[in-house]
Amino acid sequence: MAEGDARTDRYCLSDVLPVDVDGIDPGLNVLVSGPPMSGKRQLVFDLLAPEAVPADPIVVMTTDDPASRIRMQFDDRNVRFDESSFRIVDATGAPGDSAPGIHRVSSPADLTGMGVAFTQAVDQMTAPDRLRLGFVSISTLLQYVDAERAFSFLHVLSRRTSAAGYLGVYSIDPTTHEDRFVNVVTSIFDASIEIREDDDGTRELRVRGLPDVAPEWTPFPH
Amino acid sequence: MTESKGGTVLIVDDDREVVRTYRRYLEDAYAIREAYDGEEALEAIDDDVDVVLLDRLMPGASGGEVLDRIREQGYDVRVAMVTAVDPDFDIVDMGFDDYITKPTTREELRRTVEDLLSLNRHATDVREYHSLLVKAAALRDGKSSYELDENAAYIELESRISTLEASIESEAERLTDDSRFVATLRAIDTSQRGESDG
Numbered sequence: 001m002a003e004g005d006a007r008t009d010r011y012c013l014s015d016v017l018p019v020d021v022d023g024i025d026p027g028l029n030v031l032v033s034g035p036p037m038s039g040k041r042q043l044v045f046d047l048l049a050p051e052a053v054p055a056d057p058i059v060v061m062t063t064d065d066p067a068s069r070i071r072m073q074f075d076d077r078n079v080r081f082d083e084s085s086f087r088i089v090d091a092t093g094a095p096g097d098s099a100p101g102i103h104r105v106s107s108p109a110d111l112t113g114m115g116v117a118f119t120q121a122v123d124q125m126t127a128p129d130r131l132r133l134g135f136v137s138i139s140t141l142l143q144y145v146d147a148e149r150a151f152s153f154l155h156v157l158s159r160r161t162s163a164a165g166y167l168g169v170y171s172i173d174p175t176t177h178e179d180r181f182v183n184v185v186t187s188i189f190d191a192s193i194e195i196r197e198d199d200d201g202t203r204e205l206r207v208r209g210l211p212d213v214a215p216e217w218t219p220f221p222h
Numbered sequence: 223m224t225e226s227k228g229g230t231v232l233i234v235d236d237d238r239e240v241v242r243t244y245r246r247y248l249e250d251a252y253a254i255r256e257a258y259d260g261e262e263a264l265e266a267i268d269d270d271v272d273v274v275l276l277d278r279l280m281p282g283a284s285g286g287e288v289l290d291r292i293r294e295q296g297y298d299v300r301v302a303m304v305t306a307v308d309p310d311f312d313i314v315d316m317g318f319d320d321y322i323t324k325p326t327t328r329e330e331l332r333r334t335v336e337d338l339l340s341l342n343r344h345a346t347d348v349r350e351y352h353s354l355l356v357k358a359a360a361l362r363d364g365k366s367s368y369e370l371d372e373n374a375a376y377i378e379l380e381s382r383i384s385t386l387e388a389s390i391e392s393e394a395e396r397l398t399d400d401s402r403f404v405a406t407l408r409a410i411d412t413s414q415r416g417e418s419d420g
Contacts, residue, residue: 115407116315119400151352152345152410159394160403180363184355 011132011167014050016043017193018218019207024191026130029158029168031138031186034195035175038203039222041065041136043193045073047169048132052078056130056167057085059121063108063140066094087121089114108144111153118157131166133157138172138185147181155188195220228252229272229339234263234288235304236280240324244275247328248335260288267292269414271299273338275322275331278305289317298412300338300405319405341402344393345409351386354379 010023024030030047034040048058060070067090071081079086083101090096091105091114098104103117122131135157141150154170161168170189174182186192191209196217198204205220207213230253233244238258245254255271257263260283267274274292278285285303292299302320303309309321319341322334361376370376397403 111411112404112408115404119314119404123400147356148349148352149410149413152348153407155348155351155390156345156397156403156406156410159391160397163395163398180356180359183359184352187355 009165011130012050012055013047016046016050017207018205018220019213021207021210021213024167024210026165026167027162028190029162029170029188031189031192032169032171032195033174033182033186033192034171035197036173038195038197040171040173040195041073043195044134044136044169044171045077047167048134049074049077049079052080054079054085054132056132057125057128058132058134059087059089059118060134060136061089061091061114061118062136063091063144064137066090066092067096067099067102067104083124085125087125089117089121091117108141111145111149114153115157129165131161131164133161133166133168135168135170138170139176142177142181147184151185151188154185158188229335230255230270231335232257232263232266232271232274234258234260234274234280234285235277237277240277244331247331251332252335259283260285260291263288264291267297267299269297271297272342273335274299274301275335276301276303276318278303293317293412296412298409298414300342300409302334302338314400314404319408320401337402338405340393341396341406342409344390345406345413347386347390347393349410349413351383351390354383354386358383 009026011026012023013021032040032044048054048060062070067088070088074081081101087101087103089103089105091108091110093107096102096104103121105113105117138150138154145153158168172182172185189209191207194206194208196204203220203222204217206215206217208215228251231248232255233241234257235241236258241256241258245256248254255266257266259280263274263276276285276288289301289303292301300319302322303318304322304324306324308323313321319338320334322330358376358379361373361379362370397406
């Protein structure tokens with residue numbers, strides 16, 4: 001494939017990141033990590049829908065915020081929820097009416113159920129060639145399953161989307177886990193975006209693992 | 223433990239002729255157990271069984287009921303449902319891992335069993351990969367890279383990690399098959415904690 005073709009296949013990021021990266025190659029998986037309230041969830045959602053009219057179908061898998069809150073957060077960024085191109089796998093176990101585009105799973109401990117819901121979401125969007133999967137969050141998943149199962153689940157899910165040429169974006173709060181676990185789980189991903197905040201509220205971001213991007217801390221204002 | 227060959231397969235069918243045929247197709251490669259109804263199947267199953275070939279329609283407990291009991295009891299086993307008609311439904315949320323339509327051939331039966339065993343291995347490999355990464359991270363703690371280069375246990379660990387990594391990455395292409403993807407996650411769900419240690 002000519003380089004020009006590969007470029008147009010990339011997942012466009014517009015100017016979501018304060019560094020010079022305009023797209024991510026198909027099949028990559030990106031980990032967004034940051035402490036609580038650092039805006040990592042917003043960044044995950046920005047990476048899924050950089051523009052109000054998303055370029056690609058979206059699936060959000062959630063283990064913490066129920067589907068209604070996820071929808072609200074996309075409404076706030078003027079992204080329209082439409083089950084032909086946007087679906088939510090809600091594994092929070094929160095009660096909710098069945099609604100088009102919402103796939104409910106009883107608990108984050110039901111890894112099989114999350115997999116089934118993901119395949120159904122993709123199939124019901126007629127198995128698109130391109131898709132952006134968001135997963136929020138690894139930290140909550142770890143409250144329900146042991147580290148080995150969580151790692152295995154994330155490995156299998158990320159390789160499944162990778163094989164299909166999709167983009168995967170996952171969030172983790174590294175402050176709530178041992179460094180060792182964070183390092184091991186980070187190794188699943190092709191790239192990571194770390195967010196940190198000073199005591200005075202200055203926010204910075206560092207991208208690692210993407211070609212042509214220096215892994216340097218860069219101001220990332222709120 | 224009688225585990226031998228490539229794995230242990232439990233054949234469940236009320237038709238003894240069918241059981242005999244499947245045994246003939248499989249017994250050179252796998253250890254075989256037999257059951258002629260649902261109750262016998264539940265008695266014959268234990269943690270040594272890797273794959274169950276389960277007839278859907280049997281007098282007494284149906285294949286579906288037996289499947290539910292197997293899942294409730296938490297056995298780490300892959301189940302292929304054997305049906306008389308092609309299921310016209312989406313199989314990913316039915317609780318079984320694959321299906322075979324009767325009559326089957328030797329080739330199809332062996333391929334199905336081999337596929338199920340290979341996804342089982344994949345799930346086990348990913349878990350072992352995790353435990354090796356954790357061990358390597360522990361060894362790295364507080365050691366210089368020079369010390370690590372001299373550490374035979376660490377070098378051995380790194381080599382096992384790269385072998386395992388190559389093998390799990392080569393399996394990843396097959397995960398675009400929905401039923402294989404879901405069956406692999408189920409194998410992770412049903413795995414016994416700590417099984418991959420040691």
